[in-house]
Amino acid sequence: MEAEKIIAQLESILASEHVHTDDKTRKLFAEDLIFSGPPPLAVIAPATRDEVRDSVRACTKAGVALLPRGGGLSYTAGYVQSEEDAVPAVVLDTRRLDRVLEVNADNMTVTVEAGCTCETMMAATAEYGLRATMFGPTTGRYSTIGGSLSNNCMFFGSAKAGTSADAVLGLEVVSADGKVVVTGSGAIKNSVPFFRNNGPDLTGLFLNDAGAVGIKVAATLRLEKIPKGQAASSFTFGSFDTLIHAIRAIGQSGLASECLGVGPAPLGDEAVSDPTLHVMCEGWTQEIADAHLAAIFEIVGTDGTAGEPVVPNFIRDNPFSFVQSPLDAKGRMQIWTHGVFPLGRVTDAYDGFMTVLKDQFADMAALDIEASLSFACAGSAMMVEPVLYWHGQAKNLHHTGMTPVEDRAPEDNDAARRDACVRSIRGAFASMMDDLGAAHMQYGRFYSYASATNDETVALLRNVKRAVDPENLINPGVLGL
Ligand SMILES: Cc1cc2nc3c(=O)[nH]c(=O)nc-3n(C[C@H](O)[C@H](O)[C@H](O)COP(=O)(O)OP(=O)(O)OC[C@H]3O[C@@H](n4cnc5c(N)ncnc54)[C@H](O)[C@@H]3O)c2cc1C
Numbered sequence: 001m002e003a004e005k006i007i008a009q010l011e012s013i014l015a016s017e018h019v020h021t022d023d024k025t026r027k028l029f030a031e032d033l034i035f036s037g038p039p040p041l042a043v044i045a046p047a048t049r050d051e052v053r054d055s056v057r058a059c060t061k062a063g064v065a066l067l068p069r070g071g072g073l074s075y076t077a078g079y080v081q082s083e084e085d086a087v088p089a090v091v092l093d094t095r096r097l098d099r100v101l102e103v104n105a106d107n108m109t110v111t112v113e114a115g116c117t118c119e120t121m122m123a124a125t126a127e128y129g130l131r132a133t134m135f136g137p138t139t140g141r142y143s144t145i146g147g148s149l150s151n152n153c154m155f156f157g158s159a160k161a162g163t164s165a166d167a168v169l170g171l172e173v174v175s176a177d178g179k180v181v182v183t184g185s186g187a188i189k190n191s192v193p194f195f196r197n198n199g200p201d202l203t204g205l206f207l208n209d210a211g212a213v214g215i216k217v218a219a220t221l222r223l224e225k226i227p228k229g230q231a232a233s234s235f236t237f238g239s240f241d242t243l244i245h246a247i248r249a250i251g252q253s254g255l256a257s258e259c260l261g262v263g264p265a266p267l268g269d270e271a272v273s274d275p276t277l278h279v280m281c282e283g284w285t286q287e288i289a290d291a292h293l294a295a296i297f298e299i300v301g302t303d304g305t306a307g308e309p310v311v312p313n314f315i316r317d318n319p320f321s322f323v324q325s326p327l328d329a330k331g332r333m334q335i336w337t338h339g340v341f342p343l344g345r346v347t348d349a350y351d352g353f354m355t356v357l358k359d360q361f362a363d364m365a366a367l368d369i370e371a372s373l374s375f376a377c378a379g380s381a382m383m384v385e386p387v388l389y390w391h392g393q394a395k396n397l398h399h400t401g402m403t404p405v406e407d408r409a410p411e412d413n414d415a416a417r418r419d420a421c422v423r424s425i426r427g428a429f430a431s432m433m434d435d436l437g438a439a440h441m442q443y444g445r446f447y448s449y450a451s452a453t454n455d456e457t458v459a460l461l462r463n464v465k466r467a468v469d470p471e472n473l474i475n476p477g478v479l480g481l
Helices: 003-013 023-028 049-061 118-126 145-151 240-253 286-300 310-317 343-359 361-367 396-400 415-435 455-468
Strands: 042-044 065-069 089-093 100-104 109-113 130-132 168-174 180-182 215-225 229-237 258-264 276-283 304-307 333-336 339-342 370-378 381-390
Touching (some): 003 049, 049 065, 065 145, 109 118, 229 240, 240 276, 240 286, 240 304, 276 286, 276 310, 286 304, 343 361, 343 381, 343 415, 381 415
Parallel strands (some): 042 089, 065 089
Antiparallel strands (some): 100 109, 109 215, 130 215, 229 276, 258 370, 370 381
């Protein structure tokens, strides 16, 4: 079908001001923080489940793909097609689906539309003294629940409660044929969403799927009472070895709500500052929180030197505003490349990342690219994540995705070379992690799912995808599908 026809149809489903076909918008939505692709035919912004359903039905009937997008703050080509594999597509911007549908303090559930931000959800549940068990990534002011569940994400509450996927009790998803599928106990006739595992876990099929299996329109999450007690500490370590030893033991203990280790990557001959660990414990009472922190002091022992908990307290006091920009504090680009590892393999992961960085050190030094490493407890696992910092070519999203940043000075001639070097280092990280059997959040089109997972498992997923999306029109290409 010609582009004009489908656009006219979409304009009859949505008001025309919510069907964007101008070059500026199409270009903005064809980029994430690092990848660029061909501009979509249009960007649509439905505000209701029925508008999503009708738009999806119209597009797939016309053979046009849909690329779902929330806040757009991922960096793995999750909603950006590659130039080589691109098919005619429309980006579906979910941010007008932003309502909190219900806070049910008896059932301890919250149901929100998929474009709702974590901050909006948190404000609604806090009125009842409640919060989601994992209550968001640091970008929760701008990123959406739909994006966070499709990526799977971690941060607030994650050391204890795991990732965002672990908090989900049920979903409402629009499939490629425009049907609305409900998962969990919400699908039982005469019931409500309160329990995930009713029969096979169909909810899980749509989590961490990079939007491949359907368009989420609503989600129900599990709530808990906001604990009254809170106790935090920061520690400095003489080396990453001792930090890893401590953070792994803290992960095993289940005592912390957040536990994050960070430090500059020790690459060249110059001395770098020692890595630090930031721990937040909670408890029903202050005494319980204090007891958890005391146990963590015991775990750290003499390996770490305790300091004022400035960082963990600041993060908690400003949960969705302490990260305001995708640029770092020096105005440089920064990019994260993570792997999720079993606790017993954290040292291997550290060694793997350091080997890649040391191989690239000469180029990094020549191009003024710096690196740090971070470790974060995520339930039963550890996220290990090097961060690269460089003066590169900013994308439009760097200026518009979060708090607007000022226009930067024109890039020097080396910006493109730095960008290429960063991309090459990320590629080396990804293949090293495949060798180490890492899992991932935020798969998009960057990390290998199809090639790194065993054949039988991928074949089953391909069959499921074919059953719900026979023409492969819902976010084609993510997960390698
Ligand atoms: C400065 C910075 C800090 C960050 N901090 C964290 C952090 O603390 N923890 C963390 O885990 N991540 C973090 N991230 C990554 C990112 O913010 C999270 O992954 C976030 O959850 C993405 O949400 P989003 O709404 O922006 O999703 P998007 O980037 O818009 O989309 C993500 C994926 O989900 C799909 N998708 C979006 N909405 C839907 C839907 N309704 N139905 C189906 N598919 C959909 C998209 O196609 C895409 O594949 C950070 C990023 C930045 C830039």
